[in-house]
Amino acid sequence: MPSLNPFADIPRIMTSEEIIEFAHNRSLRKNVKSSLRIARLERTRIREISRTQEFSAQVKAKLREAVESFPSLERLHPFYLELAEILVGIDRLKQALGAIFNCIALIDRIVGSEIVAMKRATEPEQIKRLRSAAKGRVSSLLRETSGNLDTVIKAKTMMASLPGVDPNSPTIVCAGFPNVGKSTLVKAVSTAEPEIAYYPFTTREVIVGHMTVDNNVIQVVDTPGILDRSMSKRNQIERQAIAALKYLANVVIFMMDPSETCGWPFDEQLNLYNEVRRMFAVSPMIVVFNKVDITPPEQLAAARSRVPGAREIVASEGLGVQDLMIEALDSVDLSSMKESVRKYLSALPRGESRPSDT
Ligand SMILES: Nc1nc2c(ncn2[C@@H]2O[C@H](COP(=O)(O)OP(=O)(O)OP(=O)(O)O)[C@@H](O)[C@H]2O)c(=O)[nH]1
Ligand SMILES: [Mg+2]
CATH class of the missing domain: 1.20.120.1190 (Four Helix Bundle (Hemerythrin (Met), subunit A))
Structure with a gap:
């Protein structure tokens, strides 16, 4: 092929x-x-x-x-x-x-x-x-x-060396600051094999994974982290993430880390979220707080009051991931596939052996 x-x-x-x-x-x-x-x-x-x-x-x-x-x-x-x-x-x-x-x-x-x-x-x-x-x-x-x-x-x-993208497949793009857990989520739900590490800027290019459900292929895209700074200051790596948001996303999962263990304050992440919302107003966007397992309660409460309605997940444990993906599919009008997707995600083993493209 x-x-x-x-x-x-x-x-x-x-x-x-x-x-x-x-x-x-x-x-x-x-x-x-x-x-x-x-x-x-x-x-x-x-x-x-x-x-x-x-x-x-x-x-x-x-x-x-x-x-x-x-x-x-x-x-x-x-x-x-x-x-x-x-x-x-x-x-x-x-x-x-x-x-x-x-x-x-x-x-x-x-x-x-x-x-x-x-x-x-x-x-x-x-x-x-x-x-x-x-x-x-x-x-x-x-x-x-x-x-x-x-x-x-x-x-x-x-x-x-760039990934192959199918412009006709529904596409979910995961974006946010570096080190917030984007690759952890994309790896958990798709065939993508991004590197995951405790330090920022691990992902340096756009990576495309797939979820195949009932013969439908959904692309799940991992992106490099983006910093809160003016577009002209953004480097080649950040600009690739922006390109994925701009040209591939049918729906965006914008991930934030209220625990701030990613290395950046919540405020800066919020600025980026507001910028991305403004820039890509046409794409449905789901905002999600990751790492809620290690976020102190008062910090989580503060984050909730700043971004009401954000989903809360623990990507590394798969907690809240199913509902998040179902909401993402709702936004790309694949709601008819909900049950199949639920089954697909439930059947996925955690960690080592996941489906592969080959
Ligand atoms: N405690 C906790 N750690 C998490 C969670 N999700 C991811 N991590 C950890 O956070 C670190 C960063 O995860 P990545 O998935 O590499 O983050 P990323 O956003 O892809 O990072 P970049 O590629 O550098 O932008 C890793 O050490 C993960 O194990 C979570 O829900 N809870
Ligand atoms: Mg990554």
Whole structure:
């Protein structure tokens, strides 16, 4: 099955030096049979022109492949487009792809003029020099564009490592401050295998897990923690979480840690909650207090008065998780599946052996 990530199936893109070496080797393999009755000058001419043409054709094919195998930015799902912007920069990427494509016509011009000269040459040595010159000029052009190829290679590598998302599956996105227990929840209910740790910034990329219920696939998305600061100060990792909220979420589970053992005061978490609510007013949002097992009662009471109606869970023990997920499904209008989801969640073993995608 092709991957849901449009970058996952792009063939490997070669660097400038790799293309030069590849095309050079291919051109030397080109053995042109010509009758020994033809004079040495003509035999040399036929062989050297043919090798020059082969070198040029191989270089152009590799450049064209780099550009054409790259997913069309115009048709990209907005989540991937935003991630390409965050991780590489769309303008830089477009400029790199355009520059690589322009090289193809330049190569035709360079090689065309050298071949004209080869056709007119009167000495075998002169023809060989002209082939060498053609190869040298094309190689210089490739080296000049090596930064563009490196940009496209880097973009491909970074984008290919992103999770596959199905835009047609209902999607629950879990977000909040770092270390509040987002991954613990996503891991408990889905196939995702995020790392869980006692320190913040454990999750550094968007992770997609699945709940398969009655042949329906629901995506459950774990995100990196976001801090309470202006958008322009947010780093690449936080901006990936924002992109998931913006482009993937049918419903958001916004998780807060009233115990503050995450390392940040409740007030700051509340500021982020209010910002996320404002930014994504269209998505239904469920606010949840996690770690209520270790929250002192007076601290919990204060939190309740600041955010009335927040759900309370202990993600690490599975307490309150079923009802939370059912409410999330209600919000994405999958309420008809409620009973099946309840059964699915009840059947899940705690901890070690959970369903996997493979
Ligand atoms: N006491 C208690 N600890 C919890 C609970 N849920 C999670 N934890 C712990 O909190 C710590 C952080 O959990 P994670 O799931 O990694 O938190 P996260 O929000 O994904 O963190 P980042 O990826 O760094 O943003 C881990 O040590 C968990 O074991 C809970 O309900 N109660
Ligand atoms: Mg995490």
